[in-house]
Every structure is written in C-alpha cells, then in structure tokens.
Amino acid sequence: MARTMLEKLKKGLFMTHTEFLEKVGETFRRSGPVAPEQLDGLEDALIAADTGVELSLRLTDELREEVRSGRISSAEELRPAVRTRLLDLLRSTAEDAGEVTTGSPRITMLVGVNGTGKTTTAAKLAKRRREAGRSVLLAAADTFRAAAVEQLRVWADRLDVPLVHQAEGADPAAVVFDAIAAARARGIDEVIVDTAGRLHTRTNLMKELEKVRKVAEREVEGAPHEVLLVLDATTGSNGIEQAKRFGATAGVNGVVLTKLDGTAKGGVILAIAEGLGLPVRWVGVGEAADDLLPFDAEEFVDALLELS
Numbered sequence: 663m664a665r666t667m668l669e670k671l672k673k674g675l676f677m678t679h680t681e682f683l684e685k686v687g688e689t690f691r692r693s694g695p696v697a698p699e700q701l702d703g704l705e706d707a708l709i710a711a712d713t714g715v716e717l718s719l720r721l722t723d724e725l726r727e728e729v730r731s732g733r734i735s736s737a738e739e740l741r742p743a744v745r746t747r748l749l750d751l752l753r754s755t756a757e758d759a760g761e762v763t764t765g766s767p768r769i770t771m772l773v774g775v776n777g778t779g780k781t782t783t784a785a786k787l788a789k790r791r792r793e794a795g796r797s798v799l800l801a802a803a804d805t806f807r808a809a810a811v812e813q814l815r816v817w818a819d820r821l822d823v824p825l826v827h828q829a830e831g832a833d834p835a836a837v838v839f840d841a842i843a844a845a846r847a848r849g850i851d852e853v854i855v856d857t858a859g860r861l862h863t864r865t866n867l868m869k870e871l872e873k874v875r876k877v878a879e880r881e882v883e884g885a886p887h888e889v890l891l892v893l894d895a896t897t898g899s900n901g902i903e904q905a906k907r908f909g910a911t912a913g914v915n916g917v918v919l920t921k922l923d924g925t926a927k928g929g930v931i932l933a934i935a936e937g938l939g940l941p942v943r944w945v946g947v948g949e950a951a952d953d954l955l956p957f958d959a960e961e962f963v964d965a966l967l968e969l970s
Contacts, residue, residue: 690967692737696729700737704744711929717936721747745963751932752959755941765883767799767845768852773871773912774892776859779920779946781810783892784856785817786954787918787944792823796851801841802827803834803874804858814856821951824848834858834870835877842881855886871912889914890943895922895930902930902937909938918954920946931962 689700701722708718725743728734734743770787772780781804788798800818804810808830818825826841838855845853857874860867878885891905891914908914917934922945931942942957 689737690741694737696734696737696740700740701726701729704740708929712933713929714933714936717751717933741967745967748932748963748966749959752935752942752962755935755939765885765887767842767850767882768887769842769855769878769882769885770852770888770890771855771857771875771878771886771912772890772892772918773857773908773914774859778859778892778894780804780859780892781813781856782817782949783890783918783920783944783946783954784854785814785821786946786951788817788823788854789821789951790944790954790956791852791854792821797849798823798852798854799841799845799848799850800825801837801853801855803837803841803855805830805832805834805837806858810856810858824850835873838874838877839881842878868907868912875912886913888916888943890916890918891940892918892920893930893934895919895945902933905934905938905940909940914940916941916943918942918944918946919957923947923953931957 689703692700704725705718705722708721709715713721721744724747725734725740728743734740772784772787774780784800788800791798800814800823802811802814802825804814805828811827811830815825815827824844826837826844828837828840834857838853841853841855844850855874855878857871858867860871875886875889889912891908891912893905905914905917917938917940919931919934919942931945934940934942945955945957945962947953947955
C-alpha cells in the first residue's frame with residue numbers, strides 16, 4: 663500500500679518534479695566542486711515551483727554558506743542537503759494537531775473559496791475515514807448551491823454513507839446542528855461538513871462560517887476538531903492569503919491541497935509550511951475516490967527530488 667501511495671504521489675507531482683528537475687538536473691548530475699551557477703539554478707527551480715521568493719532565497723543562501731564553510735564540499739552532496747532542508751521545513755508543521763478528539767462525534771469542517779474541490783474532497787475524506795474503521799456522516803452545509811447537495815448525495819450513495827441536508831437556502835448552521843443530532847442518534851463516529859465556497863473578503867459570508875463553527879462548539883466538546891482549508895494547487899502562492907483570512911475566522915488547523923496533478927507549482931506546499939505554519943494534511947492527485955492521499959513529508963520530498 664505504501665508503495666502504491668508513493669507511486670500515486672509521484673504521478674500527481676509529475677508536472678512539478680519534471681519542471682523542477684529539468685531546471686536543477688544539471689546541479690544534481692554534476693560532480694566535483696560546487697559551482698555558483700549550480701546554486702543559481704536551484705534557486706530558479708524553487709521559485710518556478712512556487713516555493714516563494716523569500717523561502718527560495720533563504721534555502722539557497724544556507725546552502726551557499728555551507729559550501730563556503732566547507733560543510734558541503736562536492737556537488738554530489740547537494741541533493742541530500744536539499745532533501746534535509748525541505749524535510750525540516752515540512753516536519754516543523756507536521757504535529758498531530760487536529761487528531762485529538764475530546765467530544766463525540768468528531769467534527770471536520772471543510773472551508774475555502776469557490777471551485778477548490780471541497781465537495782469532492784468531503785466525499786473522498788469520508789471514504790478514507792471509513793477505510794480506517796470509522797463510521798461517517800456527511801453534512802451538506804453548502805445550501806446556496808443546489809448542485810452541491812446533489813453532488814454530495816451522489817457521493818454518499820456511492821460510498822453508502824448517510825447524508826444530512828436541508829432545502830436550498832437553508833441556514834447552514836441548522837444543517838450542522840441536525841447532522842450532529844443524527845450522528846449521535848445513530849452512534850456515528852464522525853461528521854464531515856461541506857461548507858459553501860466563499861471569498862475571504864465577503865464579511866457577511868465569513869460571519870456565517872463563524873456561526874457554523876459556534877454551533878459545532880456548542881454541541882460537541884472540542885469541536886470542530888479539524889478545520890481543513892481546501893486550496894487549489896493550480897492557484898499557487900495566491901492561496902496563501904486565502905489561508906490567512908480563513909484561518910483568522912474559521913480556526914483553520916490544516917490544509918488540503920487539491921489538483922496537485924494539474925500544476926507545476928507543487929512547491930506551494932513548502933510556501934504554506936513556511937508562511938502559515940499550517941500542516942498539509944491531504945493532497946488530491948486525481949478525480950478518483952482513491953486520489954486523496956494523506957500527506958507524507960518524506961514521500962513528497964522524495965517524489966519531488968526523484969529519490970526513490
């Protein structure tokens with residue numbers, strides 16, 4: 663299974679690591695002393711992958727200093743040195759925050775702007791939770807988009823999980839209240855809440871999201887236990903500002919990065935870790951139900967650098 667997951671991640675990262683390795687391949691292939699242009703190439707590759715200018719400069723400046731001091735003495739040592747730095751960065755945010763549950767059922771909210779793939783992610787996450795032996799209920803709290811409820815209904819039928827929803831235009835907080843009550847009545851372990859897409863600049867909609875959160879807090883101790891911001895990887899580092907605004911209102915404690923298979927900007931994972939201090943929990947690498955992968959820092963870095 664682990665090998666299958668790594669292969670899926672490699673496939674999903676194809677565009678990113680291909681562009682990255684094309685730009686930095688000469689650096690990694692050379693032998694002998696490290697030349698300045700090799701680190702310049704690495705810097706350009708990191709920036710092109712949307713790692714962020716400041717982070718890219720810092721990482722390569724650290725490597726230049728190690729070369730100057732003699733701690734890196736040959737080009738062959740660059741790839742493992744890059745690997746170590748990327749892993750350190752990603753692991754700094756990879757604590758198990760969001761995994762501890764004090765009350766029951768466990769509540770997971772998915773938030774984000776329109777078009778990032780929240781509804782599909784909710785269904786895929788439900789499948790993952792069931793595979794882990796947990797019973798799951800889906801809550802269709804996106805009451806503004808009729809298609810969202812129908813889309814989630816199709817997924818719920820396919821996955822054989824219960825769905826709680828109300829009429830179009832209903833109060834999303836009421837949907838969450840009903841979903842929690844239904845989960846308790848049926849002895850269900852987890853409720854996954856699909857919320858409506860909203861721009862972080864729309865104050866009224868962000869207040870509505872805060873109301874949903876407060877209902878969960880009132881009904882279940884410690885809830886919502888996980889608030890996942892769903893970001894579209896194809897937007898690159900533009901998603902960082904979204905994350906900051908949503909984090910302030912919704913209490914985001916993790917990120918789902920979707921559509922990673924459709925971009926050469928996978929370095930945004932590093933930018934998220936550096937700029938937000940938020941862990942990436944899951945990555946979407948395709949449309950199939952199994953194409954939501956638990957994020958693993960080591961597998962990501964090795965897939966990016968083609969180390970296994």
